Amino acid sequence: MVDLRPTGFRRLALAGLAIAGNAVAAPDWRLETEMLQPRVTVQTEAIYRLRFYQGIAIRDLDIEPPSLPLAEVRPSGTQRVFETQREGRRYRVHERHYAIFPYASGDLKIVGARVNGELPSASLGEKKRHLRLQGDTLALAVQPLPAGHFLAAHALTLSEQWETPDPATYHPARWLRRQIRIEAQGIDATQIPELKMDIPGYAIHPDSARLENRSESGMAVAARIQTYNLVPQSDTQPGIPALSLRWWRIGDQTSQLATLPARPFDTAPMAGAPETAQLLPVKLALAGLLGGLVALAGIRRSAIRLEWRLQRAMAGGNPVVVRDAILALAARCQPAAPPNSLGALAGILDDPEARCAAQELERIIYGPPASLPSRHVIAGMARHIKRGLRRTRSIR
Known part of the structure; x- marks a missing residue:
């Protein structure tokens, strides 16, 4: 530990601190600072410890942290106050720890912490006297990260x-x-x-x-x-x-x-796809057995129900409800390979505008939290996707 007392600093002599013979009275205060890790790797923590020994009453005591360019300095650990004895004198000790995170490598210089306060007056009518102490500049050796490492x-x-x-x-x-x-x-x-x-x-x-x-x-x-x-x-x-x-x-x-670790999954077709996607081929086959007119009537009613479902979803403006209605409609249009997500739907759309609308709607649902677009904007996206789905179906 280093006892840091600025050159030219005048000690405050109080009654009762007499010097007997050649003995030297203990100082009224002292400041000790040190680096607990004088050598660290860039970006990692170095601890600067300060101990201020107070042998007299000091008002408005203020301890300022050390400073270092190209580094972050902040309080660390428990900041404590305790009492101890030095050279036969009792002191009140203020201990502070500061964490230093250097951003650059090399031999860095740490400007010492400061201690400020108001000293007691030796006599009535005496002007206020202020205590200003600053620790010495300390060195910190910072090693660079090895090649290929960022942490x-x-x-x-x-x-x-x-x-x-x-x-x-x-x-x-x-x-x-x-x-x-x-x-x-x-x-x-x-x-x-x-x-x-x-x-x-x-x-x-x-x-x-x-x-x-x-x-x-x-x-x-x-x-x-x-x-x-x-x-x-x-x-x-x-x-x-x-x-x-x-x-x-x-x-x-x-x-x-x-x-x-890796998490492998079964490569079987996805379970849980929209119900219409799984049952429509079977329903169409059964309808064919019952006759062309019955099949056409059933398909027509199914289409009307899906269209009406989408219209209600667009009016409500809930992007998740709109997505489910669009995927149900897409499953009817693409029964052989129904898309199970908006991203998969975007991959089969030929219309660039419809493809962008599907991707944007998916981003709104799954992306970072943000303000929800109005129901008119959501409805516009749904109309673009619906139009693109019909065009894709007619082309194929």
Whole structure:
């Protein structure tokens, strides 16, 4: 520890602090600062500790943190006040810990913390005297990250949660929500990178990430929680590949790989497609046995019901209800391979305007939370998709 007293600083001598013989009285205050980790890796936590020893009453005591360019500095851990003895004198000690997260590598200079306050007057009528102490500039050696690494930490865990239904009992008629949590020790949450997912057979719509910072046993613990909406784009059940994050472990200076396992699914046709999509071919075959007129009458009534369902959905303006009505109508128009999602529907539409409308409607439903468009805008998208579906059917 270093006893920091600025050059030229005048001690305050109080009655009762007499000097006997050659003995030197203990000071009325003292400031000690140190770096608990004088050497760290870029982006990881270094701890700056300050202890201010107060032997007299000081009013309006204020402790300012150290400063460092190209770094974030913030309070860390428990800030405590306790009493101790030094050189036969009792002191009230103010201890502060500050976490420093450097953004750049090299030998960095930390401008010392400051202590300000008002000293007691030695006599009546004396002007106010102010205490201003500043710690020495300290050095911090910051090492760069090894090549191929973007994250260094003391420890890191990678975990996931799936919204019901669980992937083991995956019901493909519904989209999936996958929440991934990255938790690391010794860094700030802003240093944790976003995981990029590209899964064949799915449209992926990420929600806004949630960042968390806390302190455990004097060490920073950071977490990044990201939720992804996975929308199937085909009539099969594509599997989810493994997901990995490479990071550098500070303790033993080794490269590590955190991995979420792959989740294979059955490749059978999707269950849970709209009911009309599964039953219409059978109904048409039975209708053919009963005669052409009966079949035509049944198809006509089914078409009217689907059209009326879509019109009511458009009037209500609920994008999810509109989607279900559109997919039911698409299943009637494409009975051999009914699309089970708006993304799959967009893939078979020949009209670019209709294709864009289907993709935009899917983004509204599954994308990041945003203000919902008016029912007139939703109805306009539905009309474009309906027109494109009819054109596609007539071409084929």
